Amino acid sequence: MSPDHMGAFRASVLLTWVIICNNVLCPVLGYLYNNRYAGDQVFKITPSNDEEVRTLREILGHMKVDFWQPNSASLICHNATVDVHVKRNDTQGLHARLKWENIDYQVFISNLQKEIEKQTGYRSSRKRRSEAQYDYEVYHSLEEIQSWMFMMNTTHPNLVDVFSVGKSYEGRPLYVLQLGKKRRLQKKAVWIDCGVHAREWIGPAFCQWFVKEAINSYQYDSVMTRLLNQLNFYIMPVFNVDGYRFSWITDRFWRKTRSKNHKFHCRGVDANRNWKVKWCDEGASSHPCDDTYCGPFPESEPEVKAVAKFLRKHKKRVEAYISIHAYAQMLLYPYSYKYATIPNFNCVESAAHNAVTALYSAYGVKYRYGPASTTLYVSSGSSIDWAYRNGIPYAFAFELRDTGYFGFLLPESLIKPTCTETMRAVKAIASGVLKKCKTDREKFPYI
Numbered sequence: 283m284s285p286d287h288m289g290a291f292r293a294s295v296l297l298t299w300v301i302i303c304n305n306v307l308c309p310v311l312g313y314l315y316n317n318r319y320a321g322d323q324v325f326k327i328t329p330s331n332d333e334e335v336r337t338l339r340e341i342l343g344h345m346k347v348d349f350w351q352p353n354s355a356s357l358i359c360h361n362a363t364v365d366v367h368v369k370r371n372d373t374q375g376l377h378a379r380l381k382w383e384n385i386d387y388q389v390f391i392s393n394l395q396k397e398i399e400k401q402t403g404y405r406s407s408r409k410r411r412s413e414a415q416y417d418y419e420v421y422h423s424l425e426e427i428q429s430w431m432f433m434m435n436t437t438h439p440n441l442v443d444v445f446s447v448g449k450s451y452e453g454r455p456l457y458v459l460q461l462g463k464k465r466r467l468q469k470k471a472v473w474i475d476c477g478v479h480a481r482e483w484i485g486p487a488f489c490q491w492f493v494k495e496a497i498n499s500y501q502y503d504s505v506m507t508r509l510l511n512q513l514n515f516y517i518m519p520v521f522n523v524d525g526y527r528f529s530w531i532t533d534r535f536w537r538k539t540r541s542k543n544h545k546f547h548c549r550g551v552d553a554n555r556n557w558k559v560k561w562c563d564e565g566a567s568s569h570p571c572d573d574t575y576c577g578p579f580p581e582s583e584p585e586v587k588a589v590a591k592f593l594r595k596h597k598k599r600v601e602a603y604i605s606i607h608a609y610a611q612m613l614l615y616p617y618s619y620k621y622a623t624i625p626n627f628n629c630v631e632s633a634a635h636n637a638v639t640a641l642y643s644a645y646g647v648k649y650r651y652g653p654a655s656t657t658l659y660v661s662s663g664s665s666i667d668w669a670y671r672n673g674i675p676y677a678f679a680f681e682l683r684d685t686g687y688f689g690f691l692l693p694e695s696l697i698k699p700t701c702t703e704t705m706r707a708v709k710a711i712a713s714g715v716l717k718k719c720k721t722d723r724e725k726f727p728y729i
């Protein structure tokens with residue numbers, strides 16, 4: 283073949299490949315991360331007394347493990363299970379050590395690569411041209427989510443606007459969708475962000491689900507109609523855009539942002555420990571290689587800074603701040619950083635109670651709820667504390683399904699039930715915002 287022919291041949295092969303990829307089946311996700319998780323295991327360990335907690339902290343603290351739950355060795359406590367992802371070369375050692383120490387454990391994922399393939403192996407292309415074809419029951423890439431946002435704006439201009447609040451570390455726009463009947467009057471607002479932590483893919487799936495359901499039930503469902511008429515929802519489907527993309531293409535279990543630390547080779551900051559309230563105190567790490575790294579200074583991450591700026595500007599209107607995470611099945615409210623009761627506890631507690639009751643009514647899934655510090659653990663620099671301190675009276679963090687059966691690999695078949703029940707909870711919170719509660723925001727001092 284002449285070079286010209288060769289070029290044409292290559293182009294046609296490439297074109298065929300592109301067509302196959304777009305229309306039929308195609309291994310997405312960079313050849314499934316080049317098999318990087320083959321043989322890796324996820325351990326579920328349950329220390330039953332303080333002695334075992336100490337031992338476990340020491341063992342895991344010295345190993346390079348990826349903490350799924352809790353977020354670091356220092357947060358291990360007794361009678362709470364510890365889920366850790368262990369690299370294949372370290373699994374034998376950990377089995378032996380746990381047996382030797384007589385600590386109760388089980389392996390809940392025995393080959394992580396296989397589990398990832400089950401979740402996101404071969405599937406039909408998810409690039410859909412029209413809204414009706416958009417599949418809400420699969421996980422989407424960042425690019426797909428962003429085009430979907432613009433599509434929603436085009437097809438529902440009376441209810442949806444899209445704007446950017448800034449740029450990420452790698453220069454990507456930080457898109458926020460405004461949802462609600464357009465009015466000249468300034469409306470009260472509810473903020474919802476998803477995908478603060480990259481690997482929690484169910485978050486972005488929920489944000490999209492919420493928008494779809496809200497639009498579809500507008501003028502059919504009386505509660506939703508009233509919510510969209512009287513409130514604006516600011517919805518940020520992917521907060522940590524760089525991290526999400528990285529988890530999609532390179533490392534499924536990436537959690538942090540992607541900013542560079544010049545002194546260390548480790549990248550990224552925990553975007554939920556980078557807020558300017560009790561920054562980098564308890565429950566956060568000052569070491570750049572840790573998953574709970576708080577960053578070099580508060581709001582060091584452009585994503586956090588941009589959202590903080592937006593919320594500060596609109597804080598008089600924003601009545602509720604909701605941040606969607608996974609996994610643990612919990613609904614948390616302030617304080618995260620200390621054991622104390624918030625001034626408007628009664629209002630917030632009853633909103634949380636209504637939310638988990640509504641959630642339970644869908645499929646009987648139980649959520650624990652309460653102040654983050656006592657329900658989960660003390661952690662400084664979190665966004666709910668920041669929102670609350672800035673005068674947003676209702677600040678919640680959801681930890682969606684599950685409790686550690688699939689962990690971060692929640693199958694796509696569970697997107698629908700998970701989002702359906704969470705939708706009920708968020709609707710309950712938003713409805714509560716429209717009602718007056720005894721401790722009005724004008725009356726209580728924050729923090």
Ligand SMILES: [Zn+2]
Pocket residue numbers: 478479482606607608
């Ligand atoms: Zn999270």
